[in-house]
Structure formats: structure tokens, C-alpha cells
Amino acid sequence: xxxxxxxxxxxxxxxxxxxxxxxxxxxxxxxxxxxxxxxxxxxxxxxxxxxxxxxxxxxxxxxxxxxxxxxxxxxxxxxxxxxxxxxxxxxxxxxxxxxxxxxxxxxxxxxxxxxxxxxxxxxxxxxxxxxxxxxxxxxxxxxxxxxxxxxxxxxxxxxxxxxxxxxxxxxxxxxxxxxxxxxxxxxxxxxxxxxxxxxxxxxxxxxxxxxxxxxxxxxxxxxxxxxxxxxxxxxxxxxxxxxxxxxxxxxxxxxxxxxxxxxxxxxxxxxxxxxxxxxxxxxxxxxxxxxxxxxxxxxxxxxxxxxxxxxxxxxxxxxxxxxxxxxxxxxxxxxxxxxxxxxxxxxxxxxxxxxxxxxxxxxxxxxxxxxxxxxxxxxxxxxxxxxxxxxxxxxxxxxxxxxxxxxxxxxxxxxxxxxxxxxxxxx
Amino acid sequence: xxxxxxxxxxxxxxxxxxxxxxxxxxxxxxxxxxxxxxxxxxxxxxxxxxxxxxxxxxxxxxxxxxxxxxxxxxxxxxxxxxxxxxxxxxxxxxxxxxxxxxxxxxxxxxxxxxxxxxxxxxxxxxxxxxxxxxxxxxxxxxxxxxxxxxxxxxxxxxxxxxxxxxxxxxxxxxxxxxxxxxxxxxxxxxxxxxxxxxxxxxxxxxxxxxxxxxxxxxxxxxxxxxxxxxxxxxxxxxxxxxxxxxxxxxxxxxxxxxxxxxxxxxxxxxxxxxxxxxxxxxxxxxxxxxxxxxxxxxxxxxxxxxxxxxxxxxxxxxxxxxxxxxxxxxxxxxxxxxxxxxxxxxxxxxxxxxxxxxxxxxxxxxxxxxxxxxxxxxxxxxxxxxxxxxxxxxxxxxxxxxxxxxxxxxxxxxxxxxxxxxxxxxxxxxxxx
Numbered sequence: 001x002x003x004x005x006x007x008x009x010x011x012x013x014x015x016x017x018x019x020x021x022x023x024x025x026x027x028x029x030x031x032x033x034x035x036x037x038x039x040x041x042x043x044x045x046x047x048x049x050x051x052x053x054x055x056x057x058x059x060x061x062x063x064x065x066x067x068x069x070x071x072x073x074x075x076x077x078x079x080x081x082x083x084x085x086x087x088x089x090x091x092x093x094x095x096x097x098x099x100x101x102x103x104x105x106x107x108x109x110x111x112x113x114x115x116x117x118x119x120x121x122x123x124x125x126x127x128x129x130x131x132x133x134x135x136x137x138x139x140x141x142x143x144x145x146x147x148x149x150x151x152x153x154x155x156x157x158x159x160x161x162x163x164x165x166x167x168x169x170x171x172x173x174x175x176x177x178x179x180x181x182x183x184x185x186x187x188x189x190x191x192x193x194x195x196x197x198x199x200x201x202x203x204x205x206x207x208x209x210x211x212x213x214x215x216x217x218x219x220x221x222x223x224x225x226x227x228x229x230x231x232x233x234x235x236x237x238x239x240x241x242x243x244x245x246x247x248x249x250x251x252x253x254x255x256x257x258x259x260x261x262x263x264x265x266x267x268x269x270x271x272x273x274x275x276x277x278x279x280x281x282x283x284x285x286x287x288x289x290x291x292x293x294x295x296x297x298x299x300x301x302x303x304x305x306x307x308x309x310x311x312x313x314x315x316x317x318x319x320x321x322x323x324x325x326x327x328x329x330x331x332x333x334x335x336x337x338x339x340x341x342x343x344x345x346x347x348x349x350x351x352x353x354x355x356x357x358x359x360x361x362x363x364x365x366x367x368x369x370x371x372x373x374x375x376x377x378x379x380x381x382x383x384x385x386x387x388x389x390x391x392x393x394x395x396x397x398x399x400x401x402x403x404x405x406x407x408x409x410x411x412x413x414x415x416x417x418x419x420x421x422x423x424x425x426x427x
Numbered sequence: 428x429x430x431x432x433x434x435x436x437x438x439x440x441x442x443x444x445x446x447x448x449x450x451x452x453x454x455x456x457x458x459x460x461x462x463x464x465x466x467x468x469x470x471x472x473x474x475x476x477x478x479x480x481x482x483x484x485x486x487x488x489x490x491x492x493x494x495x496x497x498x499x500x501x502x503x504x505x506x507x508x509x510x511x512x513x514x515x516x517x518x519x520x521x522x523x524x525x526x527x528x529x530x531x532x533x534x535x536x537x538x539x540x541x542x543x544x545x546x547x548x549x550x551x552x553x554x555x556x557x558x559x560x561x562x563x564x565x566x567x568x569x570x571x572x573x574x575x576x577x578x579x580x581x582x583x584x585x586x587x588x589x590x591x592x593x594x595x596x597x598x599x600x601x602x603x604x605x606x607x608x609x610x611x612x613x614x615x616x617x618x619x620x621x622x623x624x625x626x627x628x629x630x631x632x633x634x635x636x637x638x639x640x641x642x643x644x645x646x647x648x649x650x651x652x653x654x655x656x657x658x659x660x661x662x663x664x665x666x667x668x669x670x671x672x673x674x675x676x677x678x679x680x681x682x683x684x685x686x687x688x689x690x691x692x693x694x695x696x697x698x699x700x701x702x703x704x705x706x707x708x709x710x711x712x713x714x715x716x717x718x719x720x721x722x723x724x725x726x727x728x729x730x731x732x733x734x735x736x737x738x739x740x741x742x743x744x745x746x747x748x749x750x751x752x753x754x755x756x757x758x759x760x761x762x763x764x765x766x767x768x769x770x771x772x773x774x775x776x777x778x779x780x781x782x783x784x785x786x787x788x789x790x791x792x793x794x795x796x797x798x799x800x801x802x803x804x805x806x807x808x809x810x811x812x813x814x815x816x817x818x819x820x821x822x823x824x825x826x827x828x829x830x831x832x833x834x835x836x837x838x839x840x841x842x843x844x845x846x847x848x849x850x851x852x853x854x855x856x857x858x859x860x
Contacts, residue, residue, distance in 0.1 A: 053705070053707040053708040053710075054708070056705055056750055056754075057750075058754070059747065059750060059751035059754055060751070060754050060755065060758060300841075304841045304842070304843060307843065308842070308843060308844060315844070315847070316843075316844045318837075318843040318844055319843065319844035319845065319846065319847070321830075321834065321846065324833065324834060324837035324838070324841075324843050325830070325833040325834070325837065327837055327841055327843065328832075328833040328834070328836035328837040328840075328841065329833065331767070331836055331840060331841060332767045332770055332771060332836065335748055335764050335767045336744045336745065336747075336748045336767075336771065337744075338748075338751070339744065339747040339748040339750065339751040340743075340744050340747050340748075342751065343747050361740055361743050361744065361747075364736075364737075364740045365740055365741070365744050413733075413736040413737065413740065414736075416736060416739070416740065417732070417736055420717075420739065421721060422717055422720055422721070422732070422735060422736060422739060423721075423724075423727075424727070424729065424732050425724070425727035425728055425729055425732060426724070426727075
């Protein structure tokens, strides 16, 4: 580290990993410890957190990942310029179907997380993260996060007994021929989703309402967590109504799903469903960090480009130190965001016991970076940044929505407090 | 990186000078000592063989420390990328890690690299790059073994971030140069045998020209070292007053008037050393505070909890960013992230140490010890919260102010237009001071 020799305490000298894991100071129960919270913290804490340091993740990009990035970026540069994104949003289309065909089917992105024997590419969260970086960079209106990540991950966690059913759903989704949406509010954080708002009656018909569902409009299957398990519902079946809501994010529209004795096929019983949904939410939150990184990168690059060209007071505005420092500070945040987003993707890919911590850190950090980058982009573009014509608003709306999606930074920090044993005061 | 060089660029008030930017290079990891070296036929096995030979001939348990270090230097295992005969093997720099690990495993003494960091990090590459053969042979071995401590006479009261504005004069007198001036922020000056020194030899030229680079014998008459006490109560640094100091021309490094270019070698090498190894989670100051939090429930408040969690996240983020930087360097991809890491650590250390004082409440009103001390190294963990808080204030100044680093990132990494430079072509003597 290029820190002054006097600066940081040398970890090996003072706080070796070994000494920390051997004698964690608060393992012994204390009378003043919060009674309710303590056992929960113990239960949640993975072996590698708190006292120990997880095995260092591979935080770089492989050649294959860079190849995938190049393919996705070339497609999006060509077919998804900001003007097209805006036009699609104004037209009220849930997503750009021809573009999705190319990305999901031809490039094979839709099936990255699906094992080959189930019709997918057998890749990992690391590759999916690279796709999401590029999708974030272009605020592409595509159901990648909702279908290829959240829905796919939910299905992969379903009951082996229903394997045939699950296979039947996964194959077309992995091939990019169908999309699915997990019917939970997009704001749901991993690590203790609220009880489902949908009930199944004795003959397996579903009734209830789920609000704020992303990717529901245009999906060919809805995956609905209900009190007695996870169900697959056809959106065009009787008793199913999907009502688009006017969303802050024009490029990831939300809908309300109303079910009234709707026919459904059960994919997993309640316990397994809860675990599958939680794993999906954890995966989604971890990978959303990469989308946020890509978004922030576009915002900074575009702001730098603009301020280099825009002259005021006889100089490029980008030569003024007050502005330069803000952009340099953003770059610093991006360097950090890339490291944590990669860490989360790698943890998910390797099924590291540190995954909950890695994801919570990534979301607590990257969500803020994306919002900050988008807000700076608007501000440093001056009046232009406030116009409908300039794409900055698409990025701001996506960034602010993504900050709430899959858990706000505050929710992730709260979870972290349990995971790494930094407990809240008892009163 | 050391205090002095740090302070060499370290005046927040002038944080934007273009000159200062020239002093600093982003990134690191490349061999930037300006010395062309052979590719080197030494591989890891060969290096290990040489280590075994050294250990066999000089068993660490029976060889006196200094004798071992000298033997290690003579075996070319001091800095393997240096030329043979000068403590190296002309081998790739990466082999050093292999050598260090083998020697550490054998219980061999090291040369306390942190204690002699200025010599190792700044003086040595400059001597290697610009010194005469005689200078290299005389100076490098005792520098590396730590027998001779080095300090750095760059910064001046009037030339911090704007280092090229320096005013210390060197006037030619026969075979000598006569030096008069004042330097500041000089750590180790009270221990140092030698200093690297830059002085103005031609005030008629613009400020970047007319500077010459010397090796200064700190035992010479006219060199006066005074402790400079700082806000912690300690005196880590010194002021150095140079009055009629005679430096022989044979102690010049590089051509007359080319001192700025030579100084680039020194300053670029500041940033090359990127610490190996993995920092553990909670490995920095955050671990101290988190442990206090765990051990002292009575201190907890909701407000502090929120802030501590934020800082915990940021510390973990910085740890991972450092980890990623290390992985990139190991892959031979030197990036500009070194500057980013320095900025991040400075801010984090300051915020975390500030929170720690606040967390301690009534205890935070105390201070461990105001006695004047002269530490060789800064020990953040060995002292209390108030010390950490005050000392961390230097983190955004030493080694390049955060303001200067942000300018560098903006201009070198993002390609934003430079600040206007009003003084570039003005003779130094005509500059307002």
C-alpha cells in the first residue's frame, strides 16, 4: 500500500488474523448483551466473518469475462443508445424484446446462471456480474436482473420433487425464449423477507396482492411465494391481473400483481421456498452492485467528457479545481465499488460462507456510489442535466430506484451489524 | 513513503499547484527507478538456492545481525533487482518476495525496512540511477544494512506542495558548493548520517530548472537539526538549518541544473512500494474501535452505531480495494489506484479516529501523554484514542496532500485539463514570495 510508513498500523504487527480469531472479545455471553439479538447474531454469523478474514476473492476479470463484456457492450452500443432507451420508455413497452432476443438467446446471457444440463451456460455469478455492469452502463430496459437472475435463482432453489416442472420452466428462460418474474416487492432485502402476502386455498388456488414487482409486465411466468410454498402462475390465467404502476425508474418498470383464486402449480413447499427466495434475493442484491458500478461508470465518463468540452469563463469547466476534485472523488468511489462488486460476485460464484457479508457490504456501498455518480452527473452538466432530452435523468432514476431495490443501504448495514457483531444499543 | 516527502507536497493551502503534480506519479509497481537493468537469468529456484547458500555460510542463529545483513547484501539478496555487486542479482523485482519469505522462514534478521524507509525508498533508487560507481559502492551497502540512516532535505517552509519553489541556495566555490537555507518536515534527520538534498544553483532560470541534487553529509559543520514538535506532542520531524555547509562537487547526483529531473526518480519511487500480503478484515483502525464497541456496551448510542457501521463498511471496502490493487500488480497491471488508496485511508483514519474519541465520551476528554517524545516510527496502536485522532490529521498532508492527489487523479487518470500555470516560464528570482 502506498500509504506513508507512519500511517496505517501494520496488521501483522498488531492484530494478526490468528490472534483475532482465537480470542474474539465478545464471544463470551455478557449479562448486558441484548438477550433477543445475541442468539440471532450467532446464528447468522458465518464462520468467516467478524473474527476471521475470508479467503481473498479473485477480484480481477478473467479473459473469458472480458470477452463476454466486449460482446455485450458491442451489442448495447449498437442497439441501445440512450435515445432508444428513452423512446422505449415513452412507448410504454415493458422491455426491448428484439434486443432481449439477441442478448438473452444469441449471446446466451439469459442462461448464464443455469447449469448446462438444465439448458443453460453453466457459468457463474462472476459472468452475470459482467453482463450487469454493461447493462447498468446503458440503463438497458431488459429483464436480465428480474428474469435471468432473480427468477432463475429462485427456480434453481426449488424442490427436487418438482424437478420436471422446474426444468420445464428453466429451459425456455435459460434459452432466452421466455421470461419469469419473482413476485416480491423489488424493495425486499435478503436475510428475512416478510411473510408472503399471497395465500393458497385448499385446492391450490392463489389469492392476494403483491406490489412493486419488477419484470412482471411481459413475463411469461410469475413465481409467487405464498404462505404454503412457491408457485408458478401464468400471467394470462383467469384471476391474475398485472397492473403497471408509474415507476420512478422508467427503465425497470414495476407492477402490482393481483391474484383472485388464480390457478397455480406448486414448485416448492414453504421452507424450501423461503430459502430459495432468500438465496435469489441475496444473489440479486450482490449482482445489483455490478449494475450500479456500470451505471456509475457511465455517469462519470459522461461528466468528464462534458466538462472537458464545455467552456465557461474562458476555460474548460473541467479545468476548475472545484469540479476536478468532485470527479476525482467519484473515480475513487468507483475504484472501491469495483472491488466490492467483484468480491460479492466472486463470493456468490464460489458459494463462500462470507457471501452474506460480501453482499451486504457491496449493497451498502455501491448503491450510494451509483446515486452519487448520477447526482453529480446531473449537477455538473448544469441546466442540460435537468432536461428530458439528456439521458442523465434515466441514470438518476435507475440509480435512486436501485438504491431501494433488494434492500436499502441502511437495511444492509443493519444486517451487517448482526453478521459482524457490531450490535445496536439495547435501549 | 515518509513524512518529509509527504510534506514535500504537503501544504493544503497550495494544494493545486501544477508543480506538485509533477512531483507525484500515480500508480506504481513498475520499475521506476530509471535504471536499465538486465533481464536477469535468475528464477525462483535459483534465488532459493542462493538463499540456502547464504544460510549455510551464515547461520542466522549464530551470526551477529549486522554481519548477516552484510553477507546478505554481498550475496545479492538485499534487493534482487539491483545489479550484481550492489546487493542484487539483476533479477526481476518479483523475486524479492520469494527471497524475503525464505529468509523470514529461516528466522533471519531483516533490515527493519520501515525504520530506514527513506534510504531504501528514496535515496537508494536515486543513487542507483544517477550516482557514480564510486558513490554507489560507498553508499548503498551501509544504507541497506541500516548502518547509515538517511533523511531527505527537500521540503522547505516556503515550498511544500509547490516543491519546485524551493529557495535553499548552493553556490559553487572551487571544488565545493556552499549551501544556505532551511528545510522542514525532515524525519530521521537527528539520526541520519546522510541526506538527499535539492538546492537552487541558478535563480535566473524558471523554478524547475536551476535546481541541483546533492548528497549531504549530516555531520558537516553548518548542519543544525532542531526537533519540530507537532500537534500530538511528539517530535517526529525536524527543521534543518543549513548555514555555509560545504558539499564537495563529488557528492552531486546528476548534472548541475538537472536536480528536478533527478528528484523525479526519488519522488516516483515513493509510490512504488506497495505492501505485499493481505490485510485482514478489521485490520486497520476500525478494528480498534469495533473491539471497544464490543467490549463496552455502556458506550453505545444509536447515532454512533449508525456511523460506526458506515465506517465499518468503508474500511472493508478500502481493504478490498487494496486487495484488488495488489492482485492487479501481481498480474503486472500497475494501475493508478495507489493514489486512490492513499486518499481513502487518510479520510478513513481521520473519521474513524474521530469517532473513537467521541465513543469514549468522558475518557475521550483525556490524553495519554503530552511529553515530548522522538519516535522513530509512528505507532497508532501503541497509544490512545486522542493520539490516533491527532496523528491521523497528518494522513491527508504527508506524502502528498489529498488536494494534490485529487488533482493528479483528475488530470492523469480522468484526463481533465490542467490548472493554468502562471509561473512556468518566469525566472525563479522574479517569482512573488
